[in-house]
Amino acid sequence: MPDSRAATATAATPQPAESPEQRVEEARREAEKAADEAREALAVALRAVTTADVDITVRRRAEYSTDASNYRVVPDAVAFPRGVDDVVALADMAREVRVPLTLRGGGTSIAGNSIGEGLVLDTSRHMNAVLSIDAEERVARVEPGVVMSTLQQEAAPHGLRFGPDPSTQNRATLGGMIGNNACGPHAVAYGRTADNVRELDVVDGRGRRFVAGRGDATFAAVPGLADLVRDNLALIRTEFGRFGRQVSGYSLEHLLPENGSDLARFLVGTEGTLVTLLEATVELVPMPSKPTLVVLAYEDMPAAADDVPALLPLGPLAIEGLDARLVDVVRHHKGDAAVPPLPPGAGWLMVEVGGETPEEALANAEAVVAASASPATAIYPAGPEATSMWQIRADGAGLAGRTPAGEQAWPGWEDSAVPPEKLGDYLRDLDALMERYGVDGLPYGHFGDGCIHLRIDIPLEENGSVLRTFITDAAMLVAKYGGSLSGEHGDGRARSELLPLMYSAEALALMAEVKALFDPQNLLNPGVIVDPRGMDEDLRRPMASPLPSPVTRDVKGIAQTAGYTGFSFAHDHHDMSTAVHRCVGVGKCRADNAASGGFMCPSYQATKDEKDVTRGRARVLQEAMNGTLVGGLAAPEVKDSLDLCLSCKACSSDCPAGVDIAQYKSESLHRTYKGRLRPVDHYTLGWLPRWARLAGGMSRFANRMLSIRPLAKTVLWAGGMDTRRSIPRFAETPFRTWWRRGGASSGVPGLAPGQVPGRPAAAEERPRVVLWTDSFSDSFDPGVPQAALEVLRAAGYDVIVPDQDVCCGLTWISTGQLDGARKRLSTLLSVLGPYAVNGIPIVGLEPSCTAVLRSDLQDLFPDDPRAHAVGEATHTLAQLLTGPATAPRPEAGWTIPDLSDVTAVVQPHCHQHAVMGFRAEEALLRDAGATIQTLSGCCGLAGNFGMQKGHYEVSVAVAENSLLPALRDAPAGSVYLADGFSCRTQADDLAGVQGTSLAQLLADRL
Secondary structure, X not given: OOOHHHHHHHHHOOOOOOOHHHHHHHHHHHHHHHHHHHHHHHHHHHHHHOOOEEEOOHHHHHHOXXXXXXXXXXXXXXXXXXXXXXXXXXXXXXHHOOOOEEEEOOOOOOXXXXXXXXXXXXXXXXXXXEEEEEOOOOEEEEOOOOEHHHHHHHHHXXXXXXXXXXXXXXXXXXXXXXHHOOOOOOHHHHOOHXXXXXXXXXXEOOXXXXXXXXXXXXXXXXXXXXHHHHHOHHHHHHHOOOOOOOOOOOOXXXXXXXXXXXXXXXXXXXXXXXXXXXXXXXXXXXXXXXXEEEEEEEOOHHHHHHOHHHHHHHOOOEEEEEEHHHHHHHHHHHOHHHOOOOOOOOEEEEEEEOOOOHHHHHHHHHHHHHHOOOOEEEEEXXXXXXXXXXXXXXXXXXXXXXXXXXXXXXXXXXXXXXXHHHHHHHHHHHHHHHHHHOOOEOOEEEHHHOEEEOOEOOOOOOOOHHHHHHHHHHHHHHHHOOOEOOOOOOOXXXXXXXXXXXXOHHHHHHHHHHHHHHOOOOOEOOOOOOOOOOOOOOEOHHHOOOOEOOEEEOOOOOEEEOOOOOOOOHHHOOEHHHHHOOOOOOOHHHOOXXXXXXXXXXXXXXHOOHHHOHHHHHHHHHHHHHOOOOOOOOOHHHHHHHOOOOOOOHHHHHOOOOOOHHHHHHHHHHHHHOOOOOOHHHHHOOOHHHHHHHHHOOHHHHHHHHOOHHHHHHHHHHOOEOXXXXXXXXXXXOHHHHHHOOHHHOOOOOOOOOOOOOOOOOOOOOOEEEEEOOHHHHHXXXXXXXHHHHHHHHOOOEEEOOOOOOOOOHHHHHOOOHHHHHHXXXXXXXXXXXXXXXXXXXXXXXXXXXXXXXXHHHHHOOOOHHHHHHXXXXXXXXXXXXXXXXXXXXXXXXXXXXXXOOEEEEOOOHHHHHHXXXXXXXXXXXXXXXXXXXXXXXXXXXXXXXXXXXXXXXXXXXXXXXXXXXXXXXXXXXXXXXXOHHHHHHHHHHHOOOOEOHHHHHHHOO
16 A cells, blocks of 8 residues: 555655746737637637638748738738628628737738737738729729739720839738828829729628729718718818828818718728728829820929929829939949939939820920029930839839938837928928938929828837937927828828827817718727827847857957858848848839849739738848747748748849848758758758769769659659759769869860960960859750850950869859858859959859859958958859950951841749849840840749649749740740750750840850
8 A cells, every 4th residue: 555654744744835937928828829719719610611712820820910011910810802892701701709800911011000919801812803894984993912013004095194103112902001091203193092082892890891983972871970071070081182292181071062962082081090991993094195204303202292283284294202312222222224314413303294196295294494593404205215214113112211321220110200391391391300300301292282102211110209309399390390290101100199199189189070970889990090009019130049150359340250151141131031121011022023123022913912022022031030929930930931042142232122032031041050950952952063064074964863753753852852854954064173184275267276275375465354164054055154264255355264173162152052162162262363453354154153252252251351352353254245344356357247137035043033133145145146135033943942842833834924925925946045054954854945145146146
């Protein structure tokens, strides 16, 4: 029997008391468990009444936790309704279980009015159709998730368009534009969204579904509304609708009898706080004829604003303000070619006018010049220069996300507006206010409407104290001028708290009464307009923890890397967290930019899932930085989010904020797997140059064995690759082997006896150039460097081929093996560095490897002057042949070979598009007489991406965006021209089309 005394003694032994920290942690775990159970119950309830996809995963909630604002609110669930019935059912269930509901379109809200706790409905995924267009009535019926540019495209064949056109029109949805009362540059001519809406099919916070339109009869759908308006006529007439861009608060002036008692127009701009939109009928206007752009220069932005009242009577289509500092950012970010020649000044007005004929448009443009006080002007008819100017304006929200000094600038005082006649004085006072606070920003905007866009480098890293005091002072300033806190983006979480500075207590009470009529439970987008959240609550940036690159500083204050093996993020204060927060959410990555030559975001264009877009990935990484939702870079949510990133680097150039997900992905993989076992494809594909060198000595045997399909599939499967792929053939004689054997001297005209290949005879004085042969060209396609050698010699260069094997470490970078990449790049610097510092150009042949030397090299070795020298010295073949400082000398007698009989489908490599650009190649081909179709977008293989297991379907879908249709439709006899080895491999693998490089095309025509 057990000893009862021992049992009693054991039971009496006092247990150690829980510490306060343990009790707090236990309470936290219990709260998390309860929250998880509540979310699961919500998802079950929602799925029971709808066919919509309902997602409560951590990753999805992270993606939808913020928009283009400063704010972060994590939803409990995200749903993707497939139609009106889904939205109604989801709204009914949310109301039944008392869960807040927020409707979201493109997620480009700058004020934080498309995020919320509870349930977020994304209509952009499925409810994105133009339902009908009545050209005779000039109206269109649209679903709330239709992108505005889609409506423009479908209306254009009828000679019609939707009037308002915000700069985000290629990703902003009509539902979002209706929610915020969006305007855009052409509101001067066409008015706001409210002025272009006829009817709205909605369901309100009481569950009543009705069609809001014009006339007293529509008031019947909302009992008490007619009485409320009748009892407050004087108040509405004196405080609401005082000028065109008074968007803050509820636009109650539309309910006045003299304004047609228009319930539809009133609901526009209510930011989803009164109703949930199901469908809209909007009015269309004729497309302008022969638009012509006039650019007027001034000494500063206030002086430009002073001139606006003199131009408005001329009936312009748009009057936009553009600051010289913003233009300088464009030049720095995209190069001088991105900015047309501008008349000298520190600020400009962009004035667009129309006309029935080119002559009439020109006369109207000249009338604008005559009426202005500008000392210097330019007129751009419709064409590339006008397009470039509008592109600068369209990219403003992202470009203005950095000050001229490179500091992060934030929205908050993003779109204040005053009557246009007061704009100049308002800008002067606003400049003085910014100077007093020691902050900076790049103003631009809709000067014709008195609306200013401005992002300011308010310090948000720690808290929102400066944000609160500055925005409050700015709000008092705009109120002094009789202006509006918001001119087109709504109040949201950014400005709703400040409405008492703009409206009387009576007006605020009236808005609260209106809210109670539509949404008495305050479940529709709570915290906005009525009973608002504080402007410094729910801020995203202060929650993020720094993730620094370890650095020391020498006595001169110059940052020096201290034993760090990853990226330095020198451009972001050596902090990955700061780099990731470059994403301000403007959502350009969601747009299909192919028509304008854009490349991002290829995976999103294939899947249309927020998970696979640059912004969605940045949001998950930001959540990993704050650690409250996603548990660090090694979290499964980060892995899932980055999995379908092709590392194409297009976002680094196409994103106006300079977000570089490829770099963040590489760094994340580096930190996650450092000192740990990696996925097998990191060793197979990530070490590909190593395996290629080993195979070089037995290439015939390797090729013969891998041509046996079952064996090849086994190798692919074992190496973590998709078995539907083929393995590229190894070169039987790699280029370097061919070079060492003297192959370069055979059949080379003019080579003196005994002359070393690539070195001039004693009497010659030929410009020297280094031909750098990357691992891919050397081991898989030596015909490319051989052709380049032939072209360079024919162009009069003394070609140097380094004796040492030099690898850039690209495959190590793309798989996040940055220790290995740095090791290889260290060798590269020791070999190529002396040439570069002595001013000898370096020619790269594989665009992705060339891009490493031009970008990643400097970030991995920020303090090594050789790295910067190599970057500056490295050129593509076309850049060398056409560059002012590197082009062949006249005495060489070089002329571009005649390509007039060539028709080519041209695939620029993504990395070349992002880092070096493709202008030199296009210019050379056109000058040679070639007929070319230059593709936009990634080929889909993207180095190791398309080879990896689980990526094949997306890789093919990306290829279908541009490459494969172009190859199918190409005229007989066309050439497929691609310098990228992966681009040629993809075309061969999926379409059976053999590609050629530019070097080979030129060499064949010498």
